[in-house]
Structure formats: structure tokens, C-alpha cells
Amino acid sequence: MQRLARSSAAIALMAVSLVGVQTHAAINYSIAFDDPTSALNATVRPLLESHAIAAGERWAKYLxxxxxxxVVIRPNAAIPFAEGRSVTSSFVExxxxxxxxxxxxxxxxxxxxxxxxxxxxxxxxxNPAYVYDELWFDPDPVARTAVVDVNRTDAMSTFIHEFGHALGFNGWINATTGTYPGNYQSTYDEQINFDGQNFFATGPAATALYGAPVPLTFGNASHVANFSPRPGExxxxxxxxxxxFYRGSRYEISPLDLAILNDAGVxxxxxxxxxDDDRDVDGADFLMWQQQLGTAVLKNTAADGNNDGxxxxxxLAVWQADFGEHFSGAVAATTPIPEPTATVLAAFSVSCLVVRRVRIATLAKRDARSQRQRR
Ligand SMILES: [Ca+2]
Ligand SMILES: [Ca+2]
Ligand SMILES: [Ca+2]
Ligand SMILES: [Ca+2]
Ligand SMILES: [Zn+2]
Structure with a gap:
């Protein structure tokens, strides 16, 4: 994982054009392009913008x-697919x-x-080629109900993934040795245990939900899962x-993702x-369950309370267990934090979805739709 020094000069010189603003109750997203040569053309820019905002809103439901x-979107032909991160980090303790x-x-x-x-x-x-040749743009990136092109990767899934990194799935741990480049960690790193062979997220919420420490990707530890024989298949x-990412498939934020982030202080x-995503569990949620009973939905959306699609x-049992619960509005009090003794002005960088060209028969069976490996 490389570290990039911040350079305010470089940022000031950047040709950024603000193209859109979208409002959420608590989070306002604005999308700009750092693309002076228009490598991302006028056809795809509005699509990238709408999908980035919709992905941000997806996370906002839970924040x-x-x-x-x-947000700045920048074309980069030197990376295979897409990479996302917060531009800066902030000292906690x-x-x-x-x-x-x-x-x-x-x-x-x-x-x-x-x-x-x-x-x-x-x-x-x-990567512009990834945008033009691989990504599938949803006709309604908010509803996410159209059938995904079986020959393409769902762009919403990619943007949701990148925001996951910007929020917390990121750090400095060496994902093969478990060592650190200096005397600093991210709040995500802080949760990681390396047992000499594999990496695990060990925070209390994630461990309780998963039933054990959560396997992180060997060699790419800002992610979950491994191919067998490592844990987390x-x-x-x-x-x-x-x-x-399988072509023709949608991916959604999971309760486990939220637990890992929560453990990392998000x-x-x-x-x-x-x-119905209004931060309470009442009769309106029951009505949704009633109307959707017997239907297949995207995991962890609509009335799928147990995340099985x-x-x-x-x-109904999930609804009953949570009935009457609501968001209290109580957020842990925050105070200004002191600067660390040795300030690390470091940006995070993540290599996303390092993909192998293997086919997993067991996974293909789990989904009747045609699933293909990403390149
Ligand atoms: Ca801001
Ligand atoms: Ca800022
Ligand atoms: Ca509700
Ligand atoms: Ca369900
Ligand atoms: Zn990634």
C-alpha cells in the first residue's frame, strides 16, 4: 500500500470543475472531475456522477x-479498475x-x-477503459431494480465499494507481513489481528455478528474474504x-460491513x-414486509431483515424483534483532538479488487443468473 504525501500546491493547480450537488438529510455530496483532457467524456460523466451520488446516499442511510x-473523480489509465479513499486522515488518539x-x-x-x-x-x-468497456450503468441507480447486463460489472457496486474505503476500510498495515511502515495506524488497522498466516478484523461488533474474527483478504487487507484454503470464502x-465482482450481479452494503466500520469508529x-429506512421499526415497516412477502430482493434492502435476499x-421475526426500536439521536460527544506529536500528513491509498482469473463453481450455483469473473 503506497502512501502519498499531500501536496496543496498540486491540488490548487488541479483543473476541477464542479458539475453537480445532491442533498441528503445529513450528508451533501458534490461530484467534480479532475479530467482536463476529457478522458471521461460527456456521455459518461453524468452517469459517473449520478452513480457516485447514489452510492454515497446508500451509505448515508446508515451513517x-x-x-x-x-468527491473528485479522476481518470487513471495506470490502475486496473477503480480506487477510492479519503484524501486525508485525521488524528484520533x-x-x-x-x-x-x-x-x-x-x-x-x-x-x-x-x-x-x-x-x-x-x-x-x-480507469477510462473500465468505465467504457466494463461498467454497467443502472437506468435508476437509486432503485436498482433493472436486470444487470450479464456481461458487465455493476457500476453502483463499484462506487459503493469505493466509498467503503473512504469511510473506513483503509490503513497502512502491510497485508502480507502484518507490519507497519511507521508509528501510525488507522482505526481500521487497529482492529486487525495477523496470526502469522491470515488477517482478521477483531472488533467487538464485527466479531459478535460474524461469530468469530472476520477474515480479511490476504495481500489486500482493506477488504473481507479469501479464496479457500484461506478463511472467509x-x-x-x-x-x-x-x-x-461477478458480472451481472449487484452488491449491497452488508450488516457486517457496517459492524466493521463501527468498530473502526465510524x-x-x-x-x-x-x-423503510426512516430509523424506526413500526407498522410502516410491517406493511412493507407484507407487500413484499414471497419476493426476491437485493440482500439487506427492502424488507430483507436477515440479509438473505x-x-x-x-x-417478520426480525421486524418483531426490533419493533419499537428507533434512533435516539444520541451520538457520542466529540471534542477537538490534539495534534499528534509527530504529525503524519499521509493520504491513504488502496488497490481495489485485485482479481484472479478463476472460476468458482460453487458460487455459480448459488446464483441462477450468469455470473462471470471480472477481468
Ligand atoms: Ca467536506
Ligand atoms: Ca475538505
Ligand atoms: Ca421504519
Ligand atoms: Ca430475508
Ligand atoms: Zn477495494
Whole structure:
């Protein structure tokens, strides 16, 4: 994982054109392109913009706090697919061994203060060939109900994945040796245990939900899942998996992703029985369950409370268990934090979805739709 020094000069010289703003109750996203040669043309820019905003809104359903998130999309032919991250990190604490930093986007959510001021917050780099030849743009990236082209990768899934990195799936740990380049960690790194062979997220929420420490991708530890014989093959369909996106398939934020982020200090909120996403569990959620009973839905959306992609009696049980619960509005009080003794002005960088050309027969069987490996 490479570290990039921040350069305000380079950022100031950048040709960024603001093209759109979209509002959420708590989070405002703005999308700009750093693309002076128009490698991303006028046809795809509005699609990239709408999908980036829709993906950000998807996360906003589960986030607490207010932020203006300025996103820059930059073409980069030198990377295979796409890479996303917060542009800066923000000091949280010294844990006795390391200075610990959180992602800039999360810092703004948590404290209300933008850690890098007017500089943009999130950078998504994307290979133009990946955009033109591989991504499938959803006719309605909010509803996500049209059939995904079986020969293409769902762009919404890619953008959701990249925002996952910008929020918290990121750090400095060496994903093959478990060592660190200096006396600093991310809040995500802080949760990681390397047993000499494999990496695991060991935070309390994730461990409780998964039933054990959560296997992270060997060699690409800002992700979950591994191919067998390493642990975590059951997580290959998670949107934050570090192995593969299947063409023709949609990926959605999972309760496990939210638990891992919560353990990393990201202010996430999740109520399994809240089917209409208004942060309570009441009769309206029951009505949704009733109307959708017997239907297949995207996992962890609509009235799928148990995250299995189908609405049935089990989801009624989830609703019943959560009935009457609501978001209290209580967020842990935050105070200004001191600067670390040795300030690390480091941006995170993540190589996303390093993909292998293998076919997994067992996975193909799990989904009747044609599933193909990403290139
Ligand atoms: Ca901001
Ligand atoms: Ca900023
Ligand atoms: Ca509700
Ligand atoms: Ca279900
Ligand atoms: Zn990734």
C-alpha cells in the first residue's frame, strides 16, 4: 500500500470543475472531475456522477452526522479498475504504541469539522477503459431494480465499494507481513489481528455478528474474504470483498460491513427491522414486509431483515424483534483532538479488487443468473 504525501500546491493547480450537488438529510455530496483532457467524456460523466451520488446516499442511510462530502473523480489509465479513499486522515488518539488516524470523510461526519478545509475529501480514480468497456450503468441507480447486463460489472457496486474505503476500510498495515511502515495506524488497522498466516478484523461488533474474527483478504487487507484454503470464502459476495465482482450481479452494503466500520469508529447506525429506512421499526415497516412477502430482493434492502435476499417469515421475526426500536439521536460527544506529536500528513491509498482469473463453481450455483469473473 503506497502512501502519498499531500501536496496543496498540486491540488490548487488541479483543473476541477464542479458539475453537480445532491442533498441528503445529513450528508451533501458534490461530484467534480479532475479530467482536463476529457478522458471521461460527456456521455459518461453524468452517469459517473449520478452513480457516485447514489452510492454515497446508500451509505448515508446508515451513517450518523452531518458532512459536506466533496468527491473528485479522476481518470487513471495506470490502475486496473477503480480506487477510492479519503484524501486525508485525521488524528484520533495515541494508543500507547501508535498514533491512530481515521479517514477524513469520517472525521468530518464525526466532528462536523472538515479536516482538510476546502480541499476535496474523497478521491475516486477510475480507469477510462473500465468505465467504457466494463461498467454497467443502472437506468435508476437509486432503485436498482433493472436486470444487470450479464456481461458487465455493476457500476453502483463499484462506487459503493469505493466509498467503503473512504469511510473506513483503509490503513497502512502491510497485508502480507502484518507490519507497519511507521508509528501510525488507522482505526481500521487497529482492529486487525495477523496470526502469522491470515488477517482478521477483531472488533467487538464485527466479531459478535460474524461469530468469530472476520477474515480479511490476504495481500489486500482493506477488504473481507479469501479464496479457500484461506478463511472467509463465505464473504466473497460482500461488497467489500477484495477478490472479485461477478458480472451481472449487484452488491449491497452488508450488516457486517457496517459492524466493521463501527468498530473502526465510524458512526454507523443499523436497525435490521427498519425496512423503510426512516430509523424506526413500526407498522410502516410491517406493511412493507407484507407487500413484499414471497419476493426476491437485493440482500439487506427492502424488507430483507436477515440479509438473505428473500422476504419471508424470517424477516417478520426480525421486524418483531426490533419493533419499537428507533434512533435516539444520541451520538457520542466529540471534542477537538490534539495534534499528534509527530504529525503524519499521509493520504491513504488502496488497490481495489485485485482479481484472479478463476472460476468458482460453487458460487455459480448459488446464483441462477450468469455470473462471470471480472477481468
Ligand atoms: Ca467536506
Ligand atoms: Ca475538505
Ligand atoms: Ca421504519
Ligand atoms: Ca430475508
Ligand atoms: Zn477495494
Amino acid at each position: 450518523v452526522g452531518d458532512a459536506d462530502v466533496e 495515541n494508543n500507547g504504541t501508535f498514533d491512530v488516524f481515521e479517514q477524513g470523510m469520517t472525521a468530518e461526519l464525526r466532528t462536523g469539522v472538515d479536516p482538510n478545509g476546502a480541499e476535496y475529501d474523497v478521491l475516486i480514480e477510475i 463465505d464473504l466473497i459476495l460482500d461488497v467489500m470483498n477484495g477478490l472479485v 458512526p454507523t447506525f443499523y436497525l435490521a427491522g427498519d425496512y 428473500f422476504v419471508d417469515a424470517a424477516d
